[in-house]
Amino acid sequence: xxxxxxxxxxxxxxxxxxxxxxxxxxxxxxxxxxxxxxxxxxxxxxxxxxxxxxxxxxxxxxxxxxxxxxxxxxxxxxxxxxxxxxxxxxxxxxx
Numbered sequence: 001x002x003x004x005x006x007x008x009x010x011x012x013x014x015x016x017x018x019x020x021x022x023x024x025x026x027x028x029x030x031x032x033x034x035x036x037x038x039x040x041x042x043x044x045x046x047x048x049x050x051x052x053x054x055x056x057x058x059x060x061x062x063x064x065x066x067x068x069x070x071x072x073x074x075x076x077x078x079x080x081x082x083x084x085x086x087x088x089x090x091x092x093x094x095x
Contacts, residue, residue, distance in 0.1 A: 002058060007048045010065055013072075019044040025064045031056060 002010070011018045019041045027038045039057065046052040047061070 001050050001053045013068055031060055
């Protein structure tokens with residue numbers, strides 16, 4: 001079960017459309033419900049509010065969060081490198 005405080009953190013990481021993002025990820029990973037169809041946004045909402053439990057889905061959500069955080073960190077590193085390079089060029093021009 002996804003605890004409320006964990007779900008809040010996941011929502012903050014994934015943004016307003018968190019349920020759609022998770023549903024899309026589950027589909028991309030080929031994770032199906034017991035009927036053999038893809039999980040709906042409503043189902044994701046139920047997992048995220050602790051009304052339903054499913055180890056496979058919860059692990060996939062954790063995997064998605066880890067991937068998202070890695071991408072966000074890589075983006076921040078690229079942005080930091082650009083800022084650093086820009087500052088060095090500016091300093092060189094001002095000398």
